[in-house]
Amino acid sequence: xxxxTEFECADxxxxxxxxxxxxxxxxxxxxxDHFSYYRWRFDEVGVDPCIDPIDALEKLxxxxxxxxxxxxxxxxxxANKHLYHAETTSGSTGKPKRRFQSMADEINELRLAxxxxxxxxxxxxxxxxxxxxxNPSIYIWFAKALENLGVKNTIYYGIQSDFDRSLSKLINxxxxxxxxxxxxLSRSYExxxxxxxxxxxxRKIIYFGxxxxxxxxxxxxxxxxxxxxxxxxGTETSTLGGECSAHDGIHIYNDFNVPTLIEPKVINETxxxxxxxWTTMQIDVQPVIKYRIGDVVRINYEKCKCGRTSxxxxxxxxxxxxxxxxxxxxxxxxxxxxxxxNMNETGFLQIILSTEQSRDKMTVIxxxxxxxxxxxxxxxxxxxxxxxxxxxxxFIRLELQFVxxxxxxxxxxxxxxxxxxxx
Amino acid sequence: MLDKLKIITDxxxxxxPLYRKLYHKKPELKSLSDFxxxxxxxxxxxxxxxxxxxxxxxDEIAVFLPPIExxxxxxxxxxxxxxxxxxxxxxxxxxxxxxxIKEGSSFVVLTDSxxxxxxxxxxNNLLFYKYPTSMIFVRDHSVDExxxxxxxxxxxxxxxxxxxxxxxNWEVPCIFTINQYGKLLNPPxxxxxxxxxxxxFQRGNNHLIPFNKSENxxxxxxxxxxxxxxxxxxxxxxxxxxxxxxxxxxETDPANDILVLTTLANDLQPxxxxxxxxxAKILDGNHFQITYIGEH
Numbered sequence: 001x002x003x004x005t006e007f008e009c010a011d012x013x014x015x016x017x018x019x020x021x022x023x024x025x026x027x028x029x030x031x032x033d034h035f036s037y038y039r040w041r042f043d044e045v046g047v048d049p050c051i052d053p054i055d056a057l058e059k060l061x062x063x064x065x066x067x068x069x070x071x072x073x074x075x076x077x078x079a080n081k082h083l084y085h086a087e088t089t090s091g092s093t094g095k096p097k098r099r100f101q102s103m104a105d106e107i108n109e110l111r112l113a114x115x116x117x118x119x120x121x122x123x124x125x126x127x128x129x130x131x132x133x134x135n136p137s138i139y140i141w142f143a144k145a146l147e148n149l150g151v152k153n154t155i156y157y158g159i160q161s162d163f164d165r166s167l168s169k170l171i172n173x174x175x176x177x178x179x180x181x182x183x184x185l186s187r188s189y190e191x192x193x194x195x196x197x198x199x200x201x202x203r204k205i206i207y208f209g210x211x212x213x214x215x216x217x218x219x220x221x222x223x224x225x226x227x228x229x230x231x232x233x234g235t236e237t238s239t240l241g242g243e244c245s246a247h248d249g250i251h252i253y254n255d256f257n258v259p260t261l262i263e264p265k266v267i268n269e270t271x272x273x274x275x276x277x278w279t280t281m282q283i284d285v286q287p288v289i290k291y292r293i294g295d296v297v298r299i300n301y302e303k304c305k306c307g308r309t310s311x312x313x314x315x316x317x318x319x320x321x322x323x324x325x326x327x328x329x330x331x332x333x334x335x336x337x338x339x340x341x342n343m344n345e346t347g348f349l350q351i352i353l354s355t356e357q358s359r360d361k362m363t364v365i366x367x368x369x370x371x372x373x374x375x376x377x378x379x380x381x382x383x384x385x386x387x388x389x390x391x392x393x394x395f396i397r398l399e400l401q402f403v404x405x406x407x408x409x410x411x412x413x414x415x416x417x418x419x420x421x422x423x
Numbered sequence: 424m425l426d427k428l429k430i431i432t433d434x435x436x437x438x439x440p441l442y443r444k445l446y447h448k449k450p451e452l453k454s455l456s457d458f459x460x461x462x463x464x465x466x467x468x469x470x471x472x473x474x475x476x477x478x479x480x481x482d483e484i485a486v487f488l489p490p491i492e493x494x495x496x497x498x499x500x501x502x503x504x505x506x507x508x509x510x511x512x513x514x515x516x517x518x519x520x521x522x523x524i525k526e527g528s529s530f531v532v533l534t535d536s537x538x539x540x541x542x543x544x545x546x547n548n549l550l551f552y553k554y555p556t557s558m559i560f561v562r563d564h565s566v567d568e569x570x571x572x573x574x575x576x577x578x579x580x581x582x583x584x585x586x587x588x589x590x591x592n593w594e595v596p597c598i599f600t601i602n603q604y605g606k607l608l609n610p611p612x613x614x615x616x617x618x619x620x621x622x623x624f625q626r627g628n629n630h631l632i633p634f635n636k637s638e639n640x641x642x643x644x645x646x647x648x649x650x651x652x653x654x655x656x657x658x659x660x661x662x663x664x665x666x667x668x669x670x671x672x673x674e675t676d677p678a679n680d681i682l683v684l685t686t687l688a689n690d691l692q693p694x695x696x697x698x699x700x701x702x703a704k705i706l707d708g709n710h711f712q713i714t715y716i717g718e719h
Contacts, residue, residue, distance in 0.1 A: 081470070153572075158550045
């Protein structure tokens with residue numbers, strides 16, 4: 001179903017002239033007035049926020065995750081009495097990233113999420129079960145968007161590391177749609193498969209937060225007979241888009257968010273590839289301009305079979321050093337800053353993720369010189385933001401391994417090696 | 424207690440602009456009566472200030488609990504540092520401990536849109552303490568439809584996190600509610616008993632289930648919570664609410680019995696002599712009895 005045909009199927013040039021340009025202009029003037037970071041950035045490149053917004057967008061520098069932290073204080077003050085929500089993530093710079101939101105943000109973003117869910121052809125009669133391991137906050141928000149589409153039955157189903165036991169009651173709910181993160185899906189898959197041996201009502205799986213391994217996706221489709229949809233977004237940008245039933249890329253809605261590719265590579269007349277940076281025109285309190293979320297994408301501007309003219313993207317890689325545990329993002333720098341918390345200390349660290357007896361294992365490799373601090377480091381890692389939960393709940397095992405310094409200096413080694421089994 | 428009150432009052436005066444404006448000079452607390460002479464702080468004081476004036480440090484904000492929606496009087500969020508969040512978890516654990524329910528008992532939480540973020544935090548806490556928990560979003564469901572979903576999940580405990588379906592005949596051994604003191608305190612005028620392996624009982628006039636362990640009847644607990652502070656106390660069978668003394672100092676305004684709260688362990692957004700919209704009678708120890716509950 002197409003919710004907003006006026007925008008989703010609009011002529012792209014008309015959309016640019018009548019919707020995107022005015023929204024960008026308004027955004028630039030607003031942020032110049034309220035954010036010292038943006039004022040600095042505009043002034044630095046000599047851009048007047050009132051000039052043609054496409055020119056301004058081209059001239060403005062790209063924004064990094066480190067820059068994002070510079071918005072927080074102004075955003076908080078800007079929100080003031082309208083502050084409605086805040087999201088905190090562990091952060092790629094080792095410092096938690098915070099996004100403050102107003103009620104206007106909630107409403108605008110719900111509108112976009114509704115558009116995405118409508119694209120999944122969700123019906124009012126669907127029974128949607130959100131399956132996850134911890135904080136249900138994001139699912140509450142999804143549930144609100146689905147409620148606005150008239151969906152009556154949405155249930156959050158919290159599971160624990162004993163998948164067989166945890167999932168035993170799920171079958172009684174007989175969901176038509178299962179909504180979860182790929183890493184949880186893959187780890188609970190065998191248990192799900194056992195449960196779903198008999199005929200069930202499950203027709204769709206919606207995933208978000210991580211990339212779904214292609215082979216695993218095909219396996220699920222064949223074995224469970226379900227259609228799979230991807231929801232795409234990020235903490236700083238909120239929902240950006242989602243797949244339609246044509247399954248030929250994620251529709252991104254550029255009347256809400258404008259993508260800019262960094263040094264784009266032209267694939268053909270309608271397709272380009274590169275690292276994507278987002279400009280959020282719908283965000284009220286803490287908007288971003290040309291913000292690098294770390295995804296390398298391929299964008300296709302050709303009209304989709306479903307009738308939408310909105311561009312479609314495929315995520316083909318990540319630029320930053322991080323990994324995901326059941327949808328929660330962790331970054332290499334956070335581990336570095338935890339292990340080497342003393343300002344005078346520097347050193348090396350490698351993270352190896354693996355699967356042992358159906359459980360994730362994280363091995364942190366450190367130089368021998370830190371061996372005498374083993375307990376202290378283990379304790380610090382244990383209490384690291386958000387990691388504590390996964391360790392305590394036995395979703396992952398943590399092990400330190402000490403090696404001679406030559407291990408780090410003798411050759412170039414990757415910071416993170418992810419050997420986990422996803423199927 | 425005086426030492427704890429001194430620490431939090433000094434901290435608030437030194438770090439939170441609202442209290443500097445309210446007190447004019449740093450309070451010198453030599454006795455509890457000095458503390459009792461400090462002015463009350465009300466939700467209107469928080470709402471009329473700029474938001475950065477009611478917290479100690481913007482940079483320390485790590486957690487944010489949205490206000491309960493559609494609250495007509497001054498919806499106000501709860502802002503927490505990481506340590507505030509940890510203490511809120513500890514308080515939650517303390518409250519659950521008072522109920523004596525078994526570790527690992529399963530929960531179903533019922534919520535509507537307005538209470539969803541608040542209930543979501545309860546779900547988060549329950550999962551953290553290894554209570555398998557699901558949450559059902561209640562919309563235009565009939566009570567029977569909701570009961571059907573609850574029965575499919577067959578939980579040990581049901582937490583009703585909304586006002587509109589306070590109902591009796593749930594087939595669940597243990598029920599939690601939030602701020603439903605009246606339903607708890609009304610004396611039971613009917614009997615509840617088990618039969619044929621199912622729980623059954625007469626429907627009363629909106630009365631909830633009394634706790635009577637010896638007769639193996641349904642158990643009902645009521646959580647006393649304020650959205651801007653979090654969960655505070657738990658009401659048990661005798662209508663008394665128990666709160667953790669290490670985290671709260673509780674008094675009442677002698678003029679009108681309004682419950683007055685002081686948070687002893689909040690770093691980011693301390694509440695000192697915070698006048699709630701509820702009335703209570705202070706009992707011995709760490710207990711009080713609610714006599715009227717305002718809007719939450």
